[in-house]
Amino acid sequence: MTMTEQPVEPAEKDNARCTRHDSPSPQTGAETPETARERVNRRWNEVLQETRVTQTGVQILFGFLLSVAFTPLFRELETFDRVVYVTTVVLGAAATGSLIAPVSLHRFLSGQRMKDEVVEAACRLMMCGMVLLALTIGCTLLLILRVVIPGVLAEVLVGGVMLWFGLCWYALPLRLRRRAARRSGTDDAQRT
Numbered sequence: 001m002t003m004t005e006q007p008v009e010p011a012e013k014d015n016a017r018c019t020r021h022d023s024p025s026p027q028t029g030a031e032t033p034e035t036a037r038e039r040v041n042r043r044w045n046e047v048l049q050e051t052r053v054t055q056t057g058v059q060i061l062f063g064f065l066l067s068v069a070f071t072p073l074f075r076e077l078e079t080f081d082r083v084v085y086v087t088t089v090v091l092g093a094a095a096t097g098s099l100i101a102p103v104s105l106h107r108f109l110s111g112q113r114m115k116d117e118v119v120e121a122a123c124r125l126m127m128c129g130m131v132l133l134a135l136t137i138g139c140t141l142l143l144i145l146r147v148v149i150p151g152v153l154a155e156v157l158v159g160g161v162m163l164w165f166g167l168c169w170y171a172l173p174l175r176l177r178r179r180a181a182r183r184s185g186t187d188d189a190q191r192t
Helices: 036-068 072-076 079-109 115-148 153-191
Strands: 018-024 031-034
Touching (some): 036 079, 079 115
Antiparallel strands (some): 018 031
C-alpha cells in the first residue's frame, strides 16, 4: 500500500475542513474546502515534484564536481582553491543527502500512518537541501571564476549571484508569505 492509498481513519472523516487556497470553485469563485487528509496528500505530491526538480540539478552538479579532481588543471590549483573545492564537494554531498532524504523517509515509513510527520520532515529536509544547494552552487562558481578571472572580480560576481539566490529563493517567498498572512488577517477582521 502506498502513502496515497492509506485508509482514512474514522476520526479523520470528522476532521474540520481546511481551506484550499490555490483552487477557487469554478461555480462560485469561492475557495473550495479541503480535508486534512486531502491537504497532506496534496502537500506530499508537491514535495515529490520539488524533490524531482532539485535532485536532478544537484546530482548533475555533484557529478561534475567529482570529475574535477581528475583533470590535469586540478594539480595546478592553489591551496585556497583546493580548500574551496573540498568544501564544495562536501556541501554537494550534504545537499544530495538532504534532497534525496524524502525518498528514504517515504520508503521506511510507508504504511505506518505517519504521513503528516513524513511531509513535515520532508519539507524541512528540502529547505535544508536548498540552502546547501545554493552554497554548493556559490562555491562551484567561486572555484570556476577564480580560475578564469584574475583578481577580486570573481568574488564580487559570486557575491552578486548569491545575493540573487537569496532574493529569489528566500526573500521573495517570505515576502509573499507575509503579504498573504496580512491579507488573511484583514479578511478575518472584516468577517468579525
